[in-house]
Amino acid sequence: MKNLILSTFFMIFLVSCQTENINPKEEFGFQQPSNFPPPVYDLSENPITVEGFELGKKLFYTGLLSRDGTVSCGSCHQQTSSFTQHGHSLSHGIDDQLTMRNSQPIQNLAWSKSFFWDGGVFHLDLFAPVPIEADNEMGETLPNVLQKLRETEGAKSPKTDYPLLFEKAFGTKEITTANFLKALSQFQLMCISSNSRYDKHIRNESTDENKLTAQELKGLELFNQKCATCHTTELFTDYSFRNNGLPIGNPNDEGRFLITQLEEDKFKFKVPSLRNVEVTRPYMHDGRFRNLEAVLDHYADGIVDSETLDPILKKNLKIELNEDEKKNIIAFLKTLTDEEFLNNPLLSEF
């Protein structure tokens, strides 16, 4: 944590004393965790700068993105819950409307191959228009949002003069669709969670006080045997779409099928990452399970067979887990909680 703050200050310091022949702006922030694979997002297409990140953060936390100013990205994506909406099974949008699904964490998106539970969006830069324009999320239109931002020109405080902030970030006052989306991506790309106790264990950075306990280690071993096929380490998802045998909830929510119209994709949803899973409850695409115990109970004896049930689960219709094993796995899953990420002031609203 200290390191991150220090390095951030150092980078800001660097930027403020930059000489003409280097451009430290482009070096800001994004750090590749040594235990992660290379990112999927092409950072060379949108280099993260201090100004771009700060602009993205302002956009992330402003109600201007919604029709009546009441809903920001941060409303449904709260940092302390790993940028999910704490405690809500279905996320709330504008006019107290319920959405169809449980909001997903914003973490490690640079490694994500697709977005949303159904993978309907294939690039992070194309993500934001969806919640902005959904009637039950922010209820706005992208052109209106851009117009509202343009109209802040000459605002009393330079902190709310968006054309000025865009100029700082992108060299032009013109607020284009592309730059607006790039700024939001820059903030989201910086939401990297890679400093959980598990990470420190894997990277041999554990100190005596945060070493994994015998129970957690046992849980890790069980996890690798029983869960890691889909929740592949280090990102704890393989980003595939699977039907994990949930009884059909909202029958209209056919998951991946809505995107591909392929019969084989009916009721398939993206395998979620388990990083920070302790704080992202409730679970599943519709938030039907209140706690991790209920999730493991589902895999142990709640799986419902169907046409598109994942082949891995089809054979036995269960993952063999006794009560002790469940407890050990849950103990392990909690080692994926990344306090540094959840409390990082760089990412926080205030």
Added chain:
Amino acid sequence: MNTKINLSKVSLFALFMAFSLILFSCKKDSETEPEIDPNKSGTVEIKFDNIYGQDDFTLNTEYTNSVGENFTVDMLQYYISNIVLKTEDGREYVVPQEESYFLIKEHDANTQKIQLPNVPEGNYNEVTFTIGVDSLRSTMLPENRTGVLDIGVEGAGKEMYWRWNSGYIFFKMEGVSSAIEPTENNPDGRFFYHIGGFGGYESQTINNIRTITLSLGRDAAKAREEAMPSIHIVADMEKVLGGKTDVSLREYPVVMFNPFSLSVSENYMKAFEYHHVHNEHGHE
């Protein structure tokens, strides 16, 4: 042939043509047909005129489709992209890709005539274009989706893009039909035809990209530095609902990202026809 369209205009035009022919025939050949200099270029115009059978198509006018349903249309627009012109002697001019996206709107006459600058001089008698947006552009980043493709601009990509399932709507037609049973969600009996689908990003999905080639037959658009030929293409909306497949609005009030959209795009692919070309100067 659709000789009844704008009959008065057509007959006036015929008179004008006859008159000009007389004029031209009195001139020397070299003046009537300027020589082609491939180092020079000019502008070619393509005009898209929506029709309904033998009539000019107009919004909010009642039509009857092939299965006898009455309907009116209040929104009709589609993308035309990736235009290629071919000369009589087989030379191809490919309009630079980034300049080759147009959104034709029935409610905005200015969008119905598209002008292609920098076309090398030549007699062009074949035109190829895509109805919709190609898959490559459909997967590019927002900075490469400007102009009519910009999803943050009203009257451009904003109305022609599915956000939740990243992709452009290629062809959009909406209206009202008395054949559609009113429901709580659709009290006016509206229909929504939003056709898109570029084939999928990861898995193979609906592909409604339709590219068509139209021959100008014995005609040619004579691109010259000092002349702007205008190729007129008609798009017959009667065929959109009743070309290869007869479409019942009652049965399909909403056609968006679903398999039936393939039938509609097959239909509208057949709806585009070459009509005529103008080569004289300053033609409106």
